[in-house]
Amino acid sequence: MFYSFELEKYLESLLPARDELLLEMERLALKQTIPVVTPAVGNFLQQLVKLSGARAVLELGTAIGYSTIYLARGVCQNGGKVVTVDMNKGRMALAKEYIERAGLVEQVKFVTENLLNYLPQVNEQFDFVFVDAGKSEYPEYLALVVPLVAPGGLLVVDNVLFRGWVVPGSNYDAKYNRMVNSMRDFLQQLAKLPDFTLSVLPFGDGLAIASRSKY
Numbered sequence: 355m356f357y358s359f360e361l362e363k364y365l366e367s368l369l370p371a372r373d374e375l376l377l378e379m380e381r382l383a384l385k386q387t388i389p390v391v392t393p394a395v396g397n398f399l400q401q402l403v404k405l406s407g408a409r410a411v412l413e414l415g416t417a418i419g420y421s422t423i424y425l426a427r428g429v430c431q432n433g434g435k436v437v438t439v440d441m442n443k444g445r446m447a448l449a450k451e452y453i454e455r456a457g458l459v460e461q462v463k464f465v466t467e468n469l470l471n472y473l474p475q476v477n478e479q480f481d482f483v484f485v486d487a488g489k490s491e492y493p494e495y496l497a498l499v500v501p502l503v504a505p506g507g508l509l510v511v512d513n514v515l516f517r518g519w520v521v522p523g524s525n526y527d528a529k530y531n532r533m534v535n536s537m538r539d540f541l542q543q544l545a546k547l548p549d550f551t552l553s554v555l556p557f558g559d560g561l562a563i564a565s566r567s568k569y
């Protein structure tokens with residue numbers, strides 16, 4: 355078993371205190387079993403957006419806007435914006451309410467559409483793309499988002515270690531075989547992308563960071 359709940363809780367204990375809004379969203383996500391990034395991953399995304407100087411951020415998979423708040427808090431310090439996409443209308447409505455309460459409406463554009471229809475129509479590039487939508491669609495997203503990552507930009511993907519089971523030698527129920535194998539193939543594709551350099555960080559559910567060369 356490579357995924358450590360204890361590690362995640364320990365990392366969380368080292369974070370700055372989260373405001374009541376984020377805590378309320380965490381409770382809702384837990385109650386409605388909506389998968390959202392862990393607080394440690396959210397905090398890291400905010401830092402990474404800010405430190406990379408990204409001004410144009412694209413998020414695939416909004417859910418209730420939990421990760422969107424971290425991305426928007428990072429990008430607002432650079433004077434930029436987040437475009438966030440989800441096809442679930444109910445979740446998008448909640449996300450809009452939360453973003454408004456967070457005072458981040460000016461920093462976020464919401465797109466309620468299926469990514470597989472939306473992405474081929476996009477004709478701008480982004481400094482930071484965060485992928486956290488349907489796991490089985492990751493290979494399709496990859497082909498569509500690579501051209502949307504600006505030179506020098508970052509492509510960040512959540513859940514790439516899928517509870518640690520992607521690591522060879524781990525034990526998991528055979529019913530997850532397809533998902534685990536598909537995530538292994540996806541990571542191989544990411545690792546081989548020309549122009550990109552990949553790092554995989556083993557916290558949260560596994561976070562891949564692929565940076566595109568500037569030239």
Ligand SMILES: C[S@@+](CC[C@H](N)C(=O)[O-])C[C@H]1O[C@@H](n2cnc3c(N)ncnc32)[C@H](O)[C@@H]1O
Pocket residue numbers: 389390391414415416417418419420421422439440441442445467468469470486487488491
């Ligand atoms: C893991 S949740 C996103 C969690 C969010 N990033 C966070 O951490 O707060 C994944 C979301 O992707 C959305 N999704 C899945 N497949 C999609 C698709 N093809 N187009 C648009 N949204 C999709 C689902 O509706 C779901 O809300």
